[in-house]
Structures are given as C-alpha cells and as structure tokens.
Amino acid sequence: MRIDVVTIFPGYLAPLREALLGRAVGTGLLDIAVHDLRDWTHDVHQAVDDAPYGGGPGMVMRPHVWGEALDDVLAADPRPARLVVPTPAGRPFTQAAAHAYAAQERLVFACGRYEGIDQRVVDHYAASMPVDEISIGDYVLVGGEVAVLVVVEAVARLLPGVLGNPRSAAEDSFSDGLLEGPAYTRPEVWRGHAVPEVLRSGNHGAIARWRRDRALERTAERRPDLIAALPPDALDEADRAL
Ligand SMILES: Nc1cc(-c2ccc3ccn(Cc4ccccc4)c3c2)n[nH]1
Numbered sequence: 001m002r003i004d005v006v007t008i009f010p011g012y013l014a015p016l017r018e019a020l021l022g023r024a025v026g027t028g029l030l031d032i033a034v035h036d037l038r039d040w041t042h043d044v045h046q047a048v049d050d051a052p053y054g055g056g057p058g059m060v061m062r063p064h065v066w067g068e069a070l071d072d073v074l075a076a077d078p079r080p081a082r083l084v085v086p087t088p089a090g091r092p093f094t095q096a097a098a099h100a101y102a103a104q105e106r107l108v109f110a111c112g113r114y115e116g117i118d119q120r121v122v123d124h125y126a127a128s129m130p131v132d133e134i135s136i137g138d139y140v141l142v143g144g145e146v147a148v149l150v151v152v153e154a155v156a157r158l159l160p161g162v163l164g165n166p167r168s169a170a171e172d173s174f175s176d177g178l179l180e181g182p183a184y185t186r187p188e189v190w191r192g193h194a195v196p197e198v199l200r201s202g203n204h205g206a207i208a209r210w211r212r213d214r215a216l217e218r219t220a221e222r223r224p225d226l227i228a229a230l231p232p233d234a235l236d237e238a239d240r241a242l
Helices: 010-017 019-026 063-075 095-102 118-128 144-155 165-168 204-222 224-228 237-241
Strands: 002-007 030-036 084-094 107-112 132-136
Touching: 002 063, 002 144, 010 019, 010 030, 010 144, 019 030, 019 107, 019 144, 019 204, 030 063, 063 118, 084 095, 084 118, 084 144, 084 224, 118 132, 118 204, 132 144, 204 224, 204 237
Parallel strands: 002 030, 002 107, 084 107, 084 132
Antiparallel strands: none
C-alpha cells in the first residue's frame, strides 16, 4: 500500500517512521511519502490561507495551492487512490473503515489547518475519485495531522505482515462488536491484587466464558451504544443471562 500525506507540518508525521510502522516501511509493506504543501506555493510568503468568505473567525486554506499539490501527488503513482480529509465535521472513522482502507492500494491524506480547507477542493476531487471526510472523534484538534497518525496506525496494523502476531488484529476490540476485556500478566499477585483465579485454571472453556462476560460487562457499562448495535443473533443464552 502506498500512503501520501500532504501537510504544512511534515515534521508532525515523523512518528510514522518509528517502531512497527517504521519497520513496515523499511520492509516495503508500506510506502509512505510526506509532502510539504508549501512546496506548491509561488509567493514569497508561501501563503496557504486567506480570510473566509461570509466572515467568521480564523482563516481558510486556499483551494489553488491544494489543487496543484494534489494533482502532482496523484499523478506520481498510477494506482487508484482514495482521498481522505480529516475534519471535525467528518463521518466517524471506525474499525470497519480501517478494514476498508486496508484493502485500498493507495490512500492520499490532505491535512488541513486553520479552520479547514476550502470545500471546493473536496468537491473537485470527489467528481473523479473516492473522497472521504472523516472525524476521529467528537473533539476538536488544531489540524488533520494527528488524525492521519491515528488512521494510518489503525489501517497499517491490519496489513498482513505488519503486526508480529496477526491473530490480535482479527480478535481485537470491535472485531466482535464488543470492547476488549481486562488483560493480566505476571506476577500472580501485585501490590495485593491477584490475577483472577479462572485465568490460571487451564480450563479454556471457563476462561473463554469469563473473558466474554467481562467484555460484555465492560461494553454494557462504557458503550451501551455498541450493545444496541449488535446483530440480534450476536448474544447467546449465556450472554443474556449475564
Ligand atoms: N476528529 C477531529 C478532526 C479534527 C480536525 C481535522 C482537520 C482539521 C483542520 C483544521 N482543523 C481545526 C478546526 C477547528 C474547528 C473547526 C474546523 C477545523 C482540523 C480539525 N478535529 N477533530
């Protein structure tokens, strides 16, 4: 998979070169290119923003610089691409979206700053390619870069060979629609807190049941919306007895 990121703060994307993702890039599983939007400005001030039409606070990113940048970035590789634009007003980015993105040959991320990017940029490219405006949560960031780090990590970990242990991607949170339950490791007792007995019993049936019960309890308590969204046949009799 090829990933391009266009931003006025390329340094913000440095973490993509670290650890797991860094190795994925090094082994050719992932090809990441970060581009400085200001490379496509022509004025001495390298202006990328201007006052919003209709008034209002802050500045908006000008369409023509984005158009020149995205035209060049898209033309640099023949693979079909999906343009992803983080914004507070976007559709929620979910694990399902991460799986959909992991199946893409190429993702191009446009990182806005200020009050966002002139809407005509999204409208223009949406006429010739898939474009997603996405939100990573109901809180307001200062720009799109952190959202891109989140999305790239969530997607890259699903790519075969990126994670050391492929099982965990298939069985992690949200894969069965529930939150992950509690996890424990040595020592058996830490500051007076013992590991739940069942986890040391070797009884795999009881362990699976206990883990499912803890995941159901946690999900019902913290994310009742996920319980409500489960398909009717998702909960068995033992689940309902909880
Ligand atoms: N989930 C999520 C995404 C963002 C996000 C993404 C891109 C940008 C570009 C500029 N801003 C700042 C901004 C503040 C207020 C209104 C509009 C834009 C961004 C915020 N915040 N929260």
